Every structure is written in C-alpha cells, then in structure tokens.
Amino acid sequence: MFDFNLSTTPEICSELGRRLRARRLMQGWSQVELAERAGLSSGTIKNLESRGQASLESFVQVVAALGLADDLGELFRLKMVSIAAMEQAERANRQRAPRRSTR
Template sequence: MIDLLPAPAVCIQLGQRLRALRLLRNLGQAELAARAGCSLSAVRRLEAQGQGSLELVVRVAQALQAAEGLGMLFELPALTSIAQAEALAGSPSRRRASRRTAGAPK
C-alpha cells in the first residue's frame, strides 16, 4: 500500500513508524540521538516530517536494532537467466539493429 502514496506521505508514515518503534524500545529522543550519533533536532525532524539523510535513517535504524529491514530496500530480484528477466518484464526478445552498408542512403 505504501507504493500508492505520494513521496511526502511515505516519509511522514515512516517517521511515525520510527517514533512508535522508539517508544516501544522505551527510548527518549535524546537517547536515540546519542545512540545514533546525531543531533536531537535531526531525530525530531525525522519523526515529525520524515526528513533526513539516508545516512541518518541508517544510523537511527541501527540504533533501534531495526536495520535488518533496510536490507530489502533496493534488493534485486533473483533471476537465473536473461530470458527469465525478459519474461518477467514482458519485453520482446532482444534484437540487433541492422547494419548499414557502405554507400547506402541514410
């Protein structure tokens, strides 16, 4: 369902999840910031607006012991052949462009 939301809404939703996980771990924002090696304002902005660098997200996820979920973020599908990839993509078979012969009109 998250792929149907606009990017800012996804960021806000992830910030809300971050806050819920932090509270579940019984951590204050200041303690999380210290564990993640970032500023308190960065944690507040990440929770409230879903704004922060990718490095900040990784640091906070590691501090919350939730970095395992990041492994699937840009995971490539396991494919065994080019034919299988083409079948999944619904693309036609690969074809080469024909060569032009010398002196042929362009």
C-alpha cells in the same frame, strides 16, 4: 494499512518517521536517548519523526541504533520470478548503461 504505491514522497517520508517513532517508543527511549545512541542531534530525531525529514545517512544511523539494520537488506533486492528474469538481472549486473548520442 499504508499503501506505498498510492502515496506521495512526503507521505512516505512521514510514514517512515512515524514507524521509527513507534519503534523508539516500544524500546522505551526518549528522542534524546535515541539521538545519543545514533550519534545525532535530538533535533534531527524530532525532524525525522514529525516530518520525515533527514538525510539518508541520518536515517540509516537511526535505523541502526534501533536495531533495524537487517531490515534494510530487503529494501531493493531483485525479486526473481522466472529463470529468464534471473538471466536478465545477471546481464544487467555486468552491463554498462548505453552511451548518450552526441548529435
């Protein structure tokens, strides 16, 4: 099992590329077919799958083309563990970041 907490950024990107490749293959699509469905070049798909390199926009286009867009909704959702955490999250949504001092 891949541990995201113990992995470097390039390792995480490569793992995500491998997972997208596996999903593409499960659907029986070639890289060219996925590229057409996502509105990208086949080189972009190749780079994403082999090295985990793509812009965020390209990554999202591929995810959507594979029918995985709903999975993005859970990525950074705040997890509420207590009422105090819920109140703190609500306050955070309404506050501005502190100003930097200009000393």
